[in-house]
Amino acid sequence: xxxxxxxxxxxxxxxxxxxxxxxxxxxxxxxxxxxxxxxxxxxxxxxxxxxxxxxxxxxxxxxx
Numbered sequence: 001x002x003x004x005x006x007x008x009x010x011x012x013x014x015x016x017x018x019x020x021x022x023x024x025x026x027x028x029x030x031x032x033x034x035x036x037x038x039x040x041x042x043x044x045x046x047x048x049x050x051x052x053x054x055x056x057x058x059x060x061x062x063x064x
Contacts, residue, residue, distance in 0.1 A: 050058035 047058065
C-alpha cells in the first residue's frame with residue numbers, strides 16, 4: 001500500500017493538465033480583452049470616417 005501511495009504522490013501528469021488549463025485561461029482572457037478593445041477602436045474609426053464623409057445615414061450597429 002505504501003508503494004502505491006508513494007507512486008501516486010510522485011505522479012505529475014495531472015499537474016501538467018492543470019498547468020495547460022491555466023495557460024489557456026490566461027490566453028483566452030487576454031484575447032477577449034484585446035478583441036473588445038479593438039472592436040471599440042474599429043467602431044470609433046468607422047464612425048469617424050462616416051461622419052467625415054458627411055453621410056447622414058451613418059448608423060451604429062448594436063449587438064443584442
